[in-house]
Amino acid sequence: MHETSASHAAHQHTAPTSFIRKHVFSLDHKVIGKQYYGLALLAVFIGMGLSWLMRLHLGWPAWPIPLLDKLSAVGAPSGVMTPEYYLSLMTMHGTIMVFFVLTNAPFAAFGNYFLPIQIGAEDMAFPRFNMMSFWTTFMAFLVMMAAFFVTDGPPISGWTAYAPLSAVGGDAGPGLKVGQTLWAISIAIFCIGSLLGALNFIATTLDLRTKGMSLARMPYCSWAWFVTSVIALLAFAVLLPACILLILDRTAGTSFFIPAGLVLSDKLQPHSGGSPLLWQHLFWFFGHPEVYIAILPSIGIVCHILPVFARKPLLGPRATVGCMIAIGFLSYMVWGHHMFVSGMNPFSATLFSVPTLFITVPATILTLLLLGSVYGAKMRFTSASLFCLGFISVFISGGISGFFLAQPSIDIYLHATYFVVAHFHFVMAVASLFGVFAGTYFWFPKMTGRMMNEALGKLHFWLTFIGVYAIFMPMHYLGLAGNVRRYSAFVDDYLIPLIPVHKFITIAALLTGAAQFIFLFNLIWSRFKGPIASENPWEATSLEWSTATPPPFDNFGGKHMVVYNGPNEYGVESRDGKDFIMQTSPEKAPAS
Amino acid sequence: MATTTLPPGAEITLDDHGSGKPPERTPRQRQVTMPGSQAQKSETGMWVAVSAIGMSFAAFTSAMIVRQDASTDWQRFQLPHVLYLNTLILLASSVTLELSRQRIAAMPDAARHAAGSAKALLANGIYWLYLTAALGLIFVLGQLLAWRNLAAQGLFLATNPSSSFFYLFTALHAVHLLGGMGGLFYVLRKLVRSGGAGETSGLSAFSIYWHFMDLLWVYLLLLLAMRM
Amino acid sequence: MGKLFAVAVIVITLISVSFFVMHTWWMPVDISTTGPAIDHQLEETMTGSGLLFLAGQLVLGLFVWQASNKNPARKIKMFPGGASPLVAAAIILVGIEILTLTFVGTKAWGAVNLAPAAADSLHIDVQAEQFAFYFRYAGPDGQFGGLHPDKIDDGSGNYFGLDPANDVAARDDVVVGSLVIPVNRPILLSLHSKDVGHSFYVPELRIQQDFVPGIEIPVHFTATQTGKFEIVCTQLCGLGHYNMKAYLQVMSEPDYEQWLKSQEGQ
Amino acid sequence: MRMKFFAALGFTVAMGSALMVFATPPPAGSGSITGKVTYTGTPMKMKPIDMSKEPSCAKQHATPITTENVATGQGNTLEWVVVYISAGDEGTTTPSQGVRYDQKGCQYLPHVLTMLAGQQLQIYNDDQTSHNIHPLAKVNQEWNKSQPPGSPPIDTKWDKPEFIAVKCNIHPWMHGYFAVLKTSHVSVTGEDGTFDIKGLAPGKYTVTAWQEQYGTKTQDVTVGAGAATANFVFTATPY
Secondary structure, eight states, X not given: OOOOOGGGOOOSSOOOOSHIIIIISOOOHXXXXXXXXXXXXXXXXXXXXXXXXXXXXXXXXXXXXXXXXXXXXXTSGGGOOOHHHHHHHHHHHHHIIIIIIIIIIIIXXXXXXXXXXXXXXXXXXXXXXXXXXXXXXXXXXXXXXXXXXXXXXXXXXXXXXXXXXXXXXXXXXXXXXXXXXXXXXXXXXXXXXXXXXXHHHHHHHHHXXXXXXXXXXXXXXXXXXXXXXXXXXXXXXXXXXXHHHHHHHHHTOOXXXXXXXXXXXXXXXXXXXXXXXXXXXHHXXXXXXXXXXXXXXXXXXXXXXXXXXXXXXXXXXXXXXXXXXXXXXXXXXOGGGGOTTTTSOHHHHHHHHHHHHHHHHHHHHHHHHHHHHHTTOOOOOOHHHHHHHXXXXXXXXXXXXXXXXXXXXXXXXXXXXXXXXXXXXXXXXXXXXXXXXXXXXXXXXHHHSBOOOHHHHHHHHHHHHHHHHHHHHHHHHHHHTTOBSSOSSOOSTTTGGGHHXXXXXXXXXXXXXXXXXXXXXXXXXXXXXXXXXXXXXXXXXXXXXXXXXXXXXXXXXXXXXXXXXXXXXXXXXXXXXXXXXXXXXXXXXXXX | OTTTTSOTTGGGGGGSOSTTOOTTOOHHHHHHHSSSOXXXXXXXXXXXXXXXXXXXXXXXHHHHHXXXXXXSOOOOOOOOTHHHHHHHHHHHHHHHHHHHHHHHHTHHHHHHHOHHHHHHXXXXXXXXXXXXXXHHHHHHHHHHHHXXXXXXXXXXXXXXXXXXXXXXXXXXXXXXXXXHHHHHHHHHHHHHHHTTTTOHHHHHHHHHHHHHHHHHHXXXXXXXXXXX | OHHHHHHHHHHHHHHHHHHHHHTSSOOXXXXXXXXXXXXXXXXXXXXXXXXXXXXXXXXXXXXXXXXXXXXXXXXXXXXXXXXXXXXXXXXXHHHHHHHHHHHHHHHHHHHHHTSOOOTTOEEEXXXXXXXXXXXXXXXXXXXXXXXXXXXXXXXXXXXXXXXXXXXXXXXXXXXXXXXXXXXXXXXXXXXXXXXXXXXXXXXXXXXXXXXXXXXXXXXXXXXXXXXXXXXXOOXXXXXXXXXXXXXXXXXXXXXXXXXXXXXXXX | OHHHHHHHHHHHHHHHHXXXXXXXXXXXXXXXXXXXXXXXXXXXXXXXXXXXXXXXXXXXXXXOOBOOXXXXXXXXXXXXXXXXXXXXXXXXXXXXXXXXXXXXXSSEESSEEEEETTOEEEEEEOSSSOEEEEEOOSSSOOOOEEEOTTOOOEEEEOSSOEXXXXXXXXXXXXXXXXXXXSOSOEEEOOTTOEEEEEEEOSEEEEEEEEETTTEEEEEEEEEOSXXXXXXEEEEEOOO
């Protein structure tokens, strides 16, 4: 079945034997992928814990949270958190989730593990860079965590770190002295790690595809990782300069972002002439593409997994890839829609609004194609496929609200309200994480050699699916009522009647968060006790299912894969009586 | 900036990393089985790296333009003349690099005629590479002179946005250049060890980087000359 | 399992939509002249995208319901017509929606942000600082005093940094903690910040505008109803962000004049 | 939690005024310096404070409170002037008893609090809103902490003598001072401008009067067995 060549048994680098080279400073993309996954898992539970604390405080601001005073005596004397501690948690929640979870899990983790396998390569193009990129990211994570342990605590300027709040230092408030500097350094380090990763992904995709693996035959998630890496390369190459300028403003006395005549805490700041809007432009030039860095890999993963369980080909494979590229391209023209009310030239609002609205075209096409792929399917309902279907649902929900926020006139009212929080959590966070969950249930057997527990997986899906709607759908209502985001308490007369909604959201968040421990348990338990997985348990076509489970060090055990088909050959009648044809099968797929 | 801390030539080692490789599986052979090639990836990677660096400097450039327009506090100052001399030195280093590449590229041909002449070519190529590194170092030292010149005028990093950007651009460029020199020594070591065989991809990847650094400097100089 | 999913999606969708339809939580009553256009735009978008939302989720539910049919003899079905009609439909329908929204929406946006303020507007200077708004009226001389950041002294109530010792125009400036305005008269605010970024948000006015340190940003509006409303900060500005607010009091013209007199006396 | 809150509130009501000026140990000598602090010229107006932003505080003041940076009384007297022995005072020991600072009705009580370097300082929030206490120390270590309603008092002290401006960013009108001194022989003028430094042993002293807007004035005073007199006059400007 496979084109083999015994003489090509060598890997680019030989398999290491020592524990450190094997599991810690490994050059193997599979180990690095798992390391990224582990880091994202650690980060997501920290981030979720922070959101629990925030939600508890928002629902019941006067209640002392047990043990919180032990965690931070300064931030929560007697267990009731101070406003600045709330903002610290909020900043860290956003930063950890966006950078260390949504960038790491769907892109770096799964991409590292499966991109080389899916294109038939033995490893990434530059394994040493690959290792460096993970450890750089890990170092960034440590620096970020260090902010929890400095006297003032983590920064309070939000994950967007708007200048001059983030730039002037301690006079602007607690956490803005050492904590904010650590934040900026951590993000700068993270940028370097991500740039190395993106470079590797691009070179690997371009140069290491095996024989027959034309770009047209590449699986959709490989396409998504490739497009994402191009976006990431350009986006992080802009965030890094922004962070350097911010660090200089904070430590070297320059005035890139700090204008003249600011008086903070009765002190006239020794700066002049800087432009706060410059930071916003640089940040959002990165920030908006970052949204697609988070979501595109998950779109790719869903496009990859859904046909496997629908037992029919993905509708419009070329249009799918085209839409991904279009989204990537458009993502660089829309950053200003985050700044409609920022005081930039009001004419530019229309300029940014039109391409923003145009992104809905490829996004709508993707959604319709996914829906069309579900049509007439013989669906196999597994944890993975349920999360794919859930992805479609939340992607619609999150995408629709984009229609509102893309319009400057409506954004005047909805900007900085919970409507925005609902929008980006649905479309960026929840949708992306649904892709990660689908990917985990789907690829876990390949990565560990064992199946995950389906019953627990389905329970996890139902609690999560209903839970996220219970959390984020009411936030739209709050936003419509003008509920401002990033408030540590609601003291305004018109916000007080909305507190019951916040209580409901808090309860939903606690329950949904608790459901994630089912996932964690399933992950750990199945790793050791799950039933042994076969080579191709889901009857999928792509290359990762043509090799042993888990794959050997050089991915294909010395074989050189030759690809004859695209990844989309489902619902066909193969010669051996199956309904799918492997990419490596020399059998010619019937023309559809 | 992204790749500054890493020697840009480092990836070329991966081609022949692992000595257990069977002799018949050379990068050239992979070219037959793959659309792209193993040998290609160093150059691909370098082009990608170079575009990321270019993007970063584009971001800095737009930051500078926005910052200059944002306020009236921009003070022009005379660029130190040593910069123009430095530019010539850096451009010369590109020439020496190309001379070296010519020698090394000619080696396989020469080897067919006489083994001795190939060796001489390698020695000659390496000599030009050392000269390239030396010119790079002189350039960086020259930049330091320019800094001292500015400092003597009382212009420091935080004095004025114009001086901030001057120090920023020159420092970042110098850091990239020093990183490139790290890569150059890596390539050199490989060349010496392997006797010049199969190292052309590393050298050509490095040359992409080095020429780009040249171009980048010329661009920065023009930009600074216009804005200062 | 598939049928359960279909039901769940449909139930979630219907519950979600019902709260929008019932306006259980909704925008407060508009009190500005530019607000109705924004409300109209929002209602239109709500109807259009609400239908899309409903259609998308219901179709998903329907397809999943069908796809869960376990009959082993059943064959898969391709989407009729393939991808091209879908792609074309998406481009045309969404394209038309986009162009319409942009065309109509630009008018609403323009009325707020592009149209110049009326010449006879009442000019009020607004300063945002950690964590309060202060409002300055020109006083009887109709002239605002100059601002000197080095003179700012919260302890003596000099929040704006006025220099009454040397600047006669500054001596009669009225500085208060609430924005008091006459009804039906065009108001022109100049927003400037003392320290970091802030934002001026009055839901009832349908106005939201950031304060950007270093620049002065004009905002104009006309209130059409008297009453007391809240001005809140929507740009994260530090620890007291949640409590950064002021009241907007819209008064009849005589009440306003009287209020202004009483303030000038102090 | 709630009990604690009311206890704190009750304590404040009972002790507030008593604690306002003195929290110093009993006198060691029988001599004293008394006097009056006045101004010449036209002082700044005490401006009414607009607290409408914080209704829970605004309703505690029937008439708006005013700025206190130049607090004047009838007969050109100056309130909140710290008069203390700046030289000649030997052997002051830090009392074990702390001093108390209250935030009540979005106002610092007292406006100026004197304490010894190293003396315990307890800061209470008696309001139903969060305050942040931000002492803008220059000699000592500056800090900035929030105190939500009902939280325990902030327990702290200052190591070095300094006049430290205190502000609340959440309520920008809240301004006060910590007068951290080396001596316990100190008195703060009341509305009538008078002060009374008690418990002085006979001898020669340098007395300093400090006013937050006008700075310091110094004079030498010789104290016998009874009361010596020292008056201070500051020059006021209208702006």
